[in-house]
Amino acid sequence: RSTSSLSPGEVGDLRHAVAQRHAEAYGASVTIVAGASTISTGRLDLVWLSPEIVGGLLDRALAELDGVAISHVWVADNDGLLRLRHRQAEADPTQAPWLLRAIVERASRALVGHIGFHGAPGVNALAAEDAVELGYTVEPAHRRLGYAREAVLGMMEWARGEHGIRRFLASVNPSNEPSLGLVRKLGFVPIARVQDDDGGEEIVFELVQE
Secondary structure (H helix, E strand, O other): OOHHHOOHHHHHHHHHHHHHHHHHHHOOOOEEOOOOOEEEOOOEEEEEOOHHHHHHHHOOOOOEEOOEEOOHHHHHHOHHHHHHHHHHHHHOHHHHHHHOEEEEEOOOOEEEEEEEEOOOOOOOOOOOOOEEEEEEEEOHHHOOOOHHHHHHHHHHHHHHHHHOOOEEEEEEOOOOHHHHHHHHHOOOEEEEEEEOOOOOEEEEEEEEOO
16 A cells, blocks of 8 residues: 555554564664764764754854754753753863764754763762763654654664773663663663752662673
8 A cells, every 4th residue: 555545643653663673673873073073883974062052042043053053942942951961061161072062863953852961970860980871862753763762772882882981871860761761771780879950859870891
């Protein structure tokens, strides 16, 4: 049956199934482009948002990056995070490469989310000097396609390959079932509970690679 005869729901289910198969096939395939700031995985480009780029976004002077449209709505929705990471990089430029990347679907050049570490090794919920802590968000329209898993694997491969990092942390709200499921599937285990900036509780998960 051709896709033109499928209902919208069937098309969505087909797209989901294909994307899941691609995620399984390509999720751990990571290429770090020499001399560039982009981490490329099977379906995604993780494009570094340098302090200059973040500043341009916040000033509304930049609305396109590497062929990717970045809407003012996305900037407004992520204003707090962008300003936090911008201040962090301005205070200590060595933190900048660790902080924030756009998750871009390579085929469509669509911005599907963002990912990064909270900072260089030592900047994490446990202040562990040998660990980095992941943070990520996938936009609602692009969830359940394996993008978060693929992006997390790409970031961990970059940190290990470029900097020798083998210990990774992720702090997850106990009510965030999708993130809880993701970190557990990746082999993270809970080791602590901490208070987030809003006073809520988060579970700190750890993955130590061989």
